[in-house]
Amino acid sequence: MSMLDSIRQTMRRDEVFPFMAPKVSELLDVSHGPILYLEDLNVSFDGFKAINDLNLYIDAGELRCIIGPNGAGKTTMMDIITGKTQPDSGQAWFGQTIDLLRMTEPEIATAGIGRKFQKPTVFEYHSVYENLELAMHGDKGVWHSLIAHMNGEQRALLDETLETIGLKEQAQQTAGALSHGQKQWLEIGMLLVQNPHLLLVDEPVAGMTHQEMDRTGELLTSLAGKHSVVVVEHDMDFVRSIANKVTVLHQGSVLAEGTMDEVQNNQRVIEVYLGE
Amino acid sequence: MILFRFFSNLLKDDRGGQAVLLILFLMTILVPVLNLWVPADHPLHMPTYLVTLMGKYLTYALLAVSVDLVWGYLGILSLGHGAFFALGGYAMGMYLMRQIGDRGVYGNPDLPDFMVFLNWKELPWFWQGFDMSWFAFMMVALAPGLLAFVFGWLAFRSRVTGVYLSIITQALTYALMLAFFRNEMGFGGNNGLTDFKEILGFNLQADSTRIGLFIASAIALAVGYLACRYIVLSKLGRIVVAIRDEESRARFLGYKVERYKVWIFTFSAILAGIAGALYVPQVGIINPGEFSPLNSIELVIWVAIGGRATLYGAVVGAILVNYAKTVFTGAMPDSWLFALGALFVLVTLYLPQGLAGIMRHFRKAEAS
Numbered sequence: 001m002s003m004l005d006s007i008r009q010t011m012r013r014d015e016v017f018p019f020m021a022p023k024v025s026e027l028l029d030v031s032h033g034p035i036l037y038l039e040d041l042n043v044s045f046d047g048f049k050a051i052n053d054l055n056l057y058i059d060a061g062e063l064r065c066i067i068g069p070n071g072a073g074k075t076t077m078m079d080i081i082t083g084k085t086q087p088d089s090g091q092a093w094f095g096q097t098i099d100l101l102r103m104t105e106p107e108i109a110t111a112g113i114g115r116k117f118q119k120p121t122v123f124e125y126h127s128v129y130e131n132l133e134l135a136m137h138g139d140k141g142v143w144h145s146l147i148a149h150m151n152g153e154q155r156a157l158l159d160e161t162l163e164t165i166g167l168k169e170q171a172q173q174t175a176g177a178l179s180h181g182q183k184q185w186l187e188i189g190m191l192l193v194q195n196p197h198l199l200l201v202d203e204p205v206a207g208m209t210h211q212e213m214d215r216t217g218e219l220l221t222s223l224a225g226k227h228s229v230v231v232v233e234h235d236m237d238f239v240r241s242i243a244n245k246v247t248v249l250h251q252g253s254v255l256a257e258g259t260m261d262e263v264q265n266n267q268r269v270i271e272v273y274l275g276e
Numbered sequence: 277m278i279l280f281r282f283f284s285n286l287l288k289d290d291r292g293g294q295a296v297l298l299i300l301f302l303m304t305i306l307v308p309v310l311n312l313w314v315p316a317d318h319p320l321h322m323p324t325y326l327v328t329l330m331g332k333y334l335t336y337a338l339l340a341v342s343v344d345l346v347w348g349y350l351g352i353l354s355l356g357h358g359a360f361f362a363l364g365g366y367a368m369g370m371y372l373m374r375q376i377g378d379r380g381v382y383g384n385p386d387l388p389d390f391m392v393f394l395n396w397k398e399l400p401w402f403w404q405g406f407d408m409s410w411f412a413f414m415m416v417a418l419a420p421g422l423l424a425f426v427f428g429w430l431a432f433r434s435r436v437t438g439v440y441l442s443i444i445t446q447a448l449t450y451a452l453m454l455a456f457f458r459n460e461m462g463f464g465g466n467n468g469l470t471d472f473k474e475i476l477g478f479n480l481q482a483d484s485t486r487i488g489l490f491i492a493s494a495i496a497l498a499v500g501y502l503a504c505r506y507i508v509l510s511k512l513g514r515i516v517v518a519i520r521d522e523e524s525r526a527r528f529l530g531y532k533v534e535r536y537k538v539w540i541f542t543f544s545a546i547l548a549g550i551a552g553a554l555y556v557p558q559v560g561i562i563n564p565g566e567f568s569p570l571n572s573i574e575l576v577i578w579v580a581i582g583g584r585a586t587l588y589g590a591v592v593g594a595i596l597v598n599y600a601k602t603v604f605t606g607a608m609p610d611s612w613l614f615a616l617g618a619l620f621v622l623v624t625l626y627l628p629q630g631l632a633g634i635m636r637h638f639r640k641a642e643a644s
């Protein structure tokens with residue numbers, strides 16, 4: 001009897017076998033507002049709690065700045081979102097339907113989360129143009145890559161991006177020969193051509209001159225609205241110039257959240273960070 | 277015409293590759309003429325042993341190209357590629373064994389000599405089908421390809437990289453060597469497979485067959501070279517180098533790095549298998565010694581000496597080192613390994629880009 005039941009259960013046509021169900025929903029659902037939900041996250045490295053009960057929500061189209069002293073866990077947070085680090089506990093959702101903790105790095109990237117690393121990482125032996133080509137949105141499968149050529153729309157986006165990041169002249173130069181600031185820009189360009197819904201930008205203006213910083217700020221603000229952008233930065237002037245909402249991270253959890261002025265006048269923030 | 281455009285595009289910026297393919301082409305014309313049509317007493321006559329020796333070098337060159345693809349471009353230092361070469365060789369050897377038929381020492385029409393000797397009564401299941409050339413030639417690609425796929429899938433999915441990966445590839449070929457040494461495995465044990473008579477109905481001792489095998493090796497090398505060149509120039513090639521240089525960055529761009537590694541590794545193993553299959557009828561034997569870890573290390577040294585990530589450097593390295601080996605082992609048999617080791621150290625210290633690096637240097641000097 002019970003066996004018959006289980007056979008019936010297995011043969012039911014009105015639902016998909018669990019192992020055949022798609023692991024994640026392909027569709028990003030932001031109808032409730034936030035595009036990113038981080039809830040009760042915990043990560044420890046050899047007993048040291050790098051992320052401690054972290055709760056953070058990013059709204060669709062928002063530009064959010066995250067500040068916090070060195071070692072606050074900002075980079076680790078990005079590692080969790082992009083699938084590089086598995087948290088010990090907690091939840092991370094991209095929109096309402098996409099469970100980030102069950103996905104690999106490439107799956108997360110394909111779902112629409114792009115990342116710029118703290119230390120600029122570009123492909124040093126490839127030309128600037130090729131770096132952008134590699135980052136370009138589209139089919140990332142092995143067989144497709146054997147015959148892949150960029151279509152008109154992609155080429156146009158690539159040219160436009162070269163213009164935006166000011167590397168048109170250097171397009172055929174190897175990326176390894178670029179200056180530090182130029183590499184930062186190239187990496188931002190690589191983010192742009194991916195066409196992600198959510199951009200995670202770790203310390204974008206490190207090593208840039210003031211002019212370059214201003215341009216980066218303009219670029220990031222212009223992205224908000226169409227994309228959601230999370231910027232981690234140390235440079236307070238830069239943060240002030242772009243952010244309307246700031247989150248302060250301290251010892252792996254959120255210490256304060258609000259406008260730059262609110263945050264700067266927050267007593268606890270002054271104690272641990274700005275007061276230094 | 278379209279085909280010609282396609283090939284010339286592949287070799288456009290590859291002066292070394294142009295030279296390699298041109299020489300191959302000239303040799304496939306010259307060698308048959310010098311061997312078959314120039315009379316034996318003429319000073320220009322090319323003796324058959326030389327034809328076979330050169331054919332053997334060409335299979336080594338193809339093997340080196342396959343290693344260069346995974347090491348030079350993908351950054352995986354495989355120290356077990358000799359295993360794929362040997363597997364392709366064994367597949368061919370099994371076919372050649374079945375072609376002997378009842379002309380073996382024991383005159384048994386159904387079983388190879390070594391099985392009669394071991395008192396086996398019937399052909400093991402894994403020998404079935406090897407009397408048919410199409411099946412055997414398919415296994416030449418399938419056996420090494422399948423092993424590489426399964427091995428790669430397990431290793432790359434667990435994100436084994438660097439030295440650890442190199443060590444397990446060594447372990448792989450070592451384990452296979454021990455297994456093939458055993459008589460019970462059914463591959464002729466210690467002695468391997470030998471005493472071949474015919475291939476596709478042609479007498480293996482005949483000069484014309486030797487020439488045929490030489491030409492087949494040249495064609496295999498040319499096609500293998502062009503295939504690798506196509507991969508390297510496609511977007512796949514750029515992704516592969518990106519994985520070599522910044523693996524995790526490639527992941528964050530959405531590339532499933534493991535799959536790229538598995539497919540390139542498998543393709544490379546198939547090339548190595550084909551090289552092995554062409555090697556065996558020319559040298560007339562395949563035995564477990566071909567799985568020796570030392571072989572796999574040697575062929576990495578060919579590539580290092582020729583120059584990594586150039587493809588043509590691998591061809592040059594394989595042929596020059598093996599020529600040196602032939603000369604050396606004739607003159608001072610015991611000192612070859614020391615000479616090879618010394619060569620490797622010298623190249624690593626003074627010519628990190630191998631012989632291809634010298635060429636590049638001269639070209640730059642010429643340009644400026």
Ligand SMILES: Nc1ncnc2c1ncn2[C@@H]1O[C@H](COP(=O)(O)OP(=O)(O)O)[C@@H](O)[C@H]1O
Nearest residue numbers: 045046050068069070071072073074075076077
């Ligand atoms: N892989 C790791 N192993 C051990 N400790 C780590 C690792 N990654 C980060 N940490 C530690 O976690 C803390 C948070 O680091 P991080 O997220 O890089 O800080 P932030 O980016 O805010 O400066 C630091 O104390 C750092 O040393």
Ligand SMILES: [Mg+2]
Nearest residue numbers: 074075076118
């Ligand atoms: Mg950091």
